[in-house]
Each structure stands twice: as structure tokens, then as C-alpha cells.
Amino acid sequence: MMESTVAVPPFESFYVEHRDVVLGFLRRRLGRQAAEDAFQETFLRALRAYDRLDHGEHLRAWVLTIAARLVIDTGRRSKPESYELPELPVEDGRPAYAQIEHLAGRLPPTERAAVVLRYAYDLAYDDIALALDSTPEAARQAASSGVRRLRAGRIHDRYA
Amino acid sequence: MTVTPDLDRRFREAAAAEGLLDVGFDVVESPIGPLLVAATDRGLARIFFDAEPELHLELLAHTYGPRVLRSAVSVDSAHRQLDEYFAGDRSSFELDVDLRGAAPFAQQVLHQLARVPYGQTTTYGTLAAKVGSPRGARAVGMVMNRNPIPIVLPCHRVVGSNGSLTGYAGGLDVKEKLLRLEGALLP
Numbered sequence: 402m403m404e405s406t407v408a409v410p411p412f413e414s415f416y417v418e419h420r421d422v423v424l425g426f427l428r429r430r431l432g433r434q435a436a437e438d439a440f441q442e443t444f445l446r447a448l449r450a451y452d453r454l455d456h457g458e459h460l461r462a463w464v465l466t467i468a469a470r471l472v473i474d475t476g477r478r479s480k481p482e483s484y485e486l487p488e489l490p491v492e493d494g495r496p497a498y499a500q501i502e503h504l505a506g507r508l509p510p511t512e513r514a515a516v517v518l519r520y521a522y523d524l525a526y527d528d529i530a531l532a533l534d535s536t537p538e539a540a541r542q543a544a545s546s547g548v549r550r551l552r553a554g555r556i557h558d559r560y561a
Numbered sequence: 562m563t564v565t566p567d568l569d570r571r572f573r574e575a576a577a578a579e580g581l582l583d584v585g586f587d588v589v590e591s592p593i594g595p596l597l598v599a600a601t602d603r604g605l606a607r608i609f610f611d612a613e614p615e616l617h618l619e620l621l622a623h624t625y626g627p628r629v630l631r632s633a634v635s636v637d638s639a640h641r642q643l644d645e646y647f648a649g650d651r652s653s654f655e656l657d658v659d660l661r662g663a664a665p666f667a668q669q670v671l672h673q674l675a676r677v678p679y680g681q682t683t684t685y686g687t688l689a690a691k692v693g694s695p696r697g698a699r700a701v702g703m704v705m706n707r708n709p710i711p712i713v714l715p716c717h718r719v720v721g722s723n724g725s726l727t728g729y730a731g732g733l734d735v736k737e738k739l740l741r742l743e744g745a746l747l748p
Contacts (some may be wrong), residue, residue: 411622411629412582413614420569425562439562441572448581451628 406456416444419461423468426519426528430472438477445470462514462532469522501512504551512547573632585627585635588612592647593735596712598636601625602655604617610731624662643712650743652679654713662709666692670704672743677718680743684722698722707731718745 407465409415423443435503446467454463501521505513518524518532519540536561577585584606586599595612598605599621606625609617614631619627633640645651658675660668666714673691677683685705689697705716711731717739721727729736740746 402638408629411618412627413618413629413631420564421562424564424568428562431683437568440568444572445575445579445581448628448630451581452626454627482598 407458409451409454409457412448412451415447415457415460415464419464420444422461423464423533426465426468426531427472429528431475432490434477439468439471440469443471446471451505459510459514459533461534465524465528465532466514466518466522469518469524470523473522505547508547508550512543515540515543516547516551570718573630574634576630577632577634580702580734581628582630582632584621584624585632586621587615587628587633587636587640588614589640589643589645593731593738597644598639598643600636600639601661602634603659603661605636605710605713606659608711608713610711610735625659638714645740646712652743656713657672658710658714660709663704663707666694666700667704667707670701671708671710671714674705674708674714674716674719677715679715680745682718682720682740682745685719685727688719688721690743702727705743712739715743717738 420440424436424440427439427443430436431439440542447464450552469527502517505516505521508516509511514533518529519526524532526537526540526544529544533540535543576582580592580602582602583585583597584601586597586607589596589598591651594672597607597609597612597614597617599607599609599617607617607621611617642656644652646654649674660671663671669692670688673688677688685698685701686695689695689701692701694700701719705719708714708716708730711717711729717729717736725738726733730732737746
């Protein structure tokens with residue numbers, strides 16, 4: 402069965418709808434000043450990718466994923482050089498979040514978003530709930546059922 | 562958590578400066594009411610008399626691409642020239658235009674329309690003859706009615722063969738006001 406798709410809205414509508422949530426998230430993670438720089442960069446990245454979107458579903462989760470990736474990048478850049486980074490499990494040169502995104506690619510959309518935001522980007526369930534427009538408890542359930550599904554390898558073909 | 566006007570403005574400016582927009586628009590105040598002005602990288606694309614952005618975002622996205630954003634810098638030169646026009650300090654616009662949304666016949670008519678001088682009027686029939694379609698006055702009227710860039714492409718200078726103002730997408734009072742501003746009608 403085909404899932405009905407939502408058209409990509411004009412960028413102005415997308416930006417106005419999600420800008421406050423994105424700024425709130427960035428401020429919690431980075432503090433006031435760094436959040437402002439990251440805010441602009443988040444939406445510039447979204448804008449660069451925007452004409453390649455296939456549909457307008459889960460756009461809040463999408464833009465928060467961009468913001469979360471930026472938080473990780475910002476954290477890396479700001480580490481003093483003498484600081485030894487712990488070894489992350491990396492396969493064929495990709496960072497951990499890329500691997501999780503790849504693995505989760507075949508989950509149903511809500512579970513995929515919850516798993517990626519929780520385990521790849523280390524978002525709190527409050528933020529994931531915001532991204533999914535649901536409750537923290539529902540976000541926790543989506544993430545854990547996504548993980549169970551990944552472990553069991555029970556991924557239905559239609560998400561492939 | 563609310564985005565401050567300053568942060569908002571900086572993002573919009575950066576987006577336009579990086580050339581990431583399919584179309585940038587802003588609302589420009591004028592003596593005939595607020596105008597929604599939209600431009601692409603090819604030039605000025607639209608002027609709407611009804612300046613509520615929500616009414617036009619979908620059309621703009623559909624015609625030019627989804628990266629539609631309000632940004633004053635995108636329509637800077639059009640804004641400045643419109644201000645000068647309404648102040649009576651400008652009699653012709655020096656702006657590139659993007660007529661992508663218009664059919665070939667309409668584009669032809671609009672290019673002829675652009676040559677009708679400030680302060681003068683012409684008729685639908687004359688314009689039709691100029692595009693090699695002497696019986697096409699009615700078709701020309703339709704093109705005027707759907708003119709994507711009124712004021713700059715001066716459809717207000719086109720009147721009926723008996724001199725009556727006929728019609729105008731922005732309302733006949735606006736047409737009259739523009740013609741008076743240009744001295745084409747007695748004040």
C-alpha cells in the first residue's frame with residue numbers, strides 16, 4: 402500500500418513553523434551565543450538540501466537532526482587539541498551517527514526518527530517528543546521498539 | 562523560545578547572500594497600499610496588490626521552486642525604484658524581469674507593454690496589432706488581467722478604444738491613481 406505523501410511546503414512556512422523549536426533546542430545544548438550561530442547554520446543547511454526533499458513529512462525531526470549534527474560538530478571543534486577523544490566505534494570511516502542512521506534506515510518513520518535522535522544524536526526524550534510532535538513517553542516507546550526491531554532483524558520489506 | 566527579529570533578519574540576509582533562494586519576497590509599502598514584491602535570480606518576478614504572503618507562498622513555490630523566503634535584500638532594487646516611481650522621481654524602471662510563469666504569447670505581449678512610455682496610454686487593440694494579432698484585443702486584455710508584474714509592466718497604461726479605463730486587477734481606482742500620478746489624466 403502506498404503511504405500518502407505530504408507536499409514539501411514553501412520554505413518560508415517550514416522556517417516559521419520550526420524556528421523557535423530549533424533555537425530552543427540549540428540553546429539548551431550550546432548556550433545562548435553559540436546557539437545563535439548554530440541556528441543560522443542549521444537553517445542554511447536545511448535550505449541547501451530543501452529542493453531535494455521528496456516529501457514534507459517529519460520535517461521537524463529532519464531539521465532537529467540537522468541541528469543535532471551541528472551540535473556534535475561544534476563540540477568537536479571546541480575541544481582543546483591536547484584532549485584525547487575516546488575512540489568511537491567506526492566502521493569504514495563513518496562516524497557513529499552515520500552508522501546508526503544507516504542501520505535505522507529500514508525502520509518505520511517514527512521509530513527511525515526516535516532511534517536516530519536518541520542514539521545517534523543523544524537527544525533527550527523531551528526533545529525527541531518535540532521533534533515527533535508527541536509525548537516523551539511515546540518517544541521512549543518508539544525508540545525502544547525500534548531498537549527491538551533492529552535487534553530481531555524483523556524489518557518489514559515495505560520499509561526497505 | 563522566540564527567535565529575535567535580529568537573529569531572524571540575519572538568517573534571511575545570509576540565505577539571500579548565499580544565493581540559496583528560488584524566490585525572495587518582501588512587502589513594500591506604497592501610496593496604493595502594501596505590495597508583495599517577489600524576485601528570482603533572473604529578476605523581478607511578481608507584484609501582488611494583495612500583500613498577504615500566505616496567499617501567495619504556494620503559487621511562488623509552485624512556479625519558481627520551494628525555496629521561497631521573505632528577504633528584503635532580494636527585492637532591494639525593485640523596492641527602491643518603486644519608491645522613486647511613487648514619489649514622481651522615476652519614469653522608467655531599470656530591472657530585469659523573470660516571466661517564466663507566463664505563456665509565450667503573454668510574454669510577447671508583456672514585452673510590448675514594457676515599451677509603452679510613462680504618462681501615455683495605448684489601447685488593447687494597438688497592443689494586439691503590435692504583436693501581429695490585430696484581432697487579439699480580447700486576448701491582450703486577458704494577458705493584462707494576469708500581468709505578473711503590474712506597475713513595472715505598465716498595464717495601467719492600456720485603456721479601451723473609447724478611452725474608458727476598462728479594468729484593472731488592482732481595482733479601477735488604483736489604475737486611475739497611477740495614471741494621474743503619471744500625468745496621463747487631468748488631476
